[in-house]
Amino acid sequence: MFASLFVLLYLGHLLADYPLQTDHQAAHKADRCATGWAANATHAATHVATCGAALVLGVVVLDDMNLSLPVALVALGWIGATHAFIDRRWPVQWWMTRTGQASWAANGGAAHVDQTAHIAALVIAALCLSV
Template sequence: MFASLFVLLYVAHLLSDYPLQTDHQAAHKAGAGACGWRANLAHAATHLVVTTVALAAGITVLGLDVNPIAAAAGVVWIGVTHSVIDRRWPVARWMTFARQAGFAQHGGAAHVDQTAHLTALAIAALAIAGLS
């Protein structure tokens, strides 16, 4: 069940991060103040909704036997971690800690960002599968 869950969560992530993310959200989600937080939380809410739909599709179409509490916890985990990662400071701090200044200067932050998101998705899929 882990593999099916991970694929569903990853597709939901891609949909939410690319075609369903507005230009405003992308430009402002890491910004200071109310505007930044509104953009960030709207983007995280998109992830919550799309992930919930993806899990519901997996349950309905694939017959996945998912514990509803585990699924809800996984969806919340994805929304919260996505919001924090997209504030950008965790990625910047990691790249400083890992001594990746050159990688950062050549577009590496986007790769580290996506790796952090995928790690959070894998943890969610493992938790949902393990608790179901």
């Protein structure tokens, strides 16, 4: 069940991060003002909604998908919170500066570290859901 859960959550993540993320959210989700926090929260809520919809689809379509509603709600909260935290951008910058990746960060590497952090959070959510 872990693999199915991860694929569903990853699909929700991709939908929320690319076709459903507005230009405004992408440009302002890390801003340190009310507009930035609102863009970040709206973007994170989109992740929760799309991942939630993906899980519902899995429960309806897949025979082996049995989820606890409280655990699913905690997992979705985890996804929203970690996504919002990572997308403030400073955590990725902090990581890359302290691990000797400043040059790579300056040449587009931050997007890769960002996505890796998001995927790690999804793996943790899928593991918790599959127990």
